[in-house]
Amino acid sequence: MTKTVRIPSLEDSNDATHGRSVTERLLRIVGVDPALVDCVLGDLAEERAERSATQGAVLAWLWCIEQAVRSTPHLLLSAYRYGGPAARLRLCAALGVVGIALAGIGTAIALRDGPPARIITALANSEAGIVVNNINPVQLPLHVLDKRGHRLKSPRVHFERASGAPISVSPSGEITCRVAGDAIVRATSGAATQEMKVLCRPVIDIRESSWIDLVAGDPPRELPFYAVGLNGEAVDELRGTILVTDSTVATYDGNMIRARNVGRTHVLIKVGDQATPMSVVVHELVQSFESLRPNQSDVARRVRLAMGDTLRWALPPGAFWLKYIPQRASETPPTITLEGNVGCSSGDGVRTYRMPVEEYGKYCVAKSGASVLLAHGANGLPVVEGSLLLQRAP
């Protein structure tokens, strides 16, 4: 009986079409002399066969791999030294590709996520606790980091209430605040555990002024709104967003709204599940309410009245809101009297203040010859300062 012995070679991964191993084809592609490739691979095959017989297949393969690794620089150097310009170019391109691939692999390794090492809240200014104003279930915002500080994309986090107010915490981290109170919630991801204070402050309504009037150039003012809690009282601890639709007209910063340019815009206040819009009007400072151009719809005049002073200003014909805002919040307005052919009411039947912010606001319809008289009044202040606003109806 004849026993066929298969001679192992690096052509174990032969390409059936060309009869060359992947290794051989790669070496030829990068420009190594084919005769040299043939010699090297032949020697490796011959010695691997011998070593397989004496040391075993595994050790023979390991030797073979070590030889391949050690031989590669010599073969590449030879290709560069004896190859033509095209072969050198090919070699440089191949080395470039390998370099880029290695850099990519290195980068991927460096950036790969490790196991969870730290859990942090995904909210700024949450050192004192995470304020939750929602009535409906809301996901507790957390980030899980590995030990290098990389944020894990889809970490498995288990949540549970550890102590405090009886709030509902689902294993996936949904919090339901049905009562107001503080609770400690424990989050666990792998070996990382973090306890955090959750401040349940459910908000059922936002009460606000329908609009806020500002005068161009005035200092910023507080946004006139407050949130109502479960017991009907104002809630002080709020977390939400305040968005100004047109930041060229007004901007919001640190609970204050600042006039930028004459115009109108909106502020959207969102706290917990509640959201409400508020109109913002920035008035143009004028010297007179007479002879206004058609596009001058929102104007204002400065008011400064010392004890015993009065001011009488002509009003334009038409429908308008006439309002007074004090220079300093909560200061008493002057005595305001409308004279001539003018009729005023406290509203236009459509717009109403839910929470008055102006000390004075009337909707008026005037004919030619109407005027407004402002007097210091008897409020005890040495000087009354503010702005009289005139907002013409369209």
Add this chain to the structure above:
Amino acid sequence: MATPSRLGSFELAALLAVARLGHGAYGLAIRRDLSDRIGREYSVGAVYTTLQRLEAKGLLKSHTTDPLPVRGGRSRRTFTITGAGSRALRAAERDAAALWAGVGTIRPEPA
């Protein structure tokens, strides 16, 4: 007569191995001979690129055998020394002799 090529130390060792092995000088045998004599394992690539360089210098010439089953169907490339190779070896021997001349027993300097 052309000036004999200057040889590097590994080139000299490879050339001497070819001279020793005679007709049986091919990569695997040369590498084993060098490893046995120098006590160091050389890579197949290092040996063949050196042989290729020596051939390019005209110090060796090679001959390719028929494909052999023991080599997975590949040929063997055997090397023989050319006249220039012989002269280069002699020159290297002379250089070495000249360098060693006058050197007696080498004793280290007392520390």
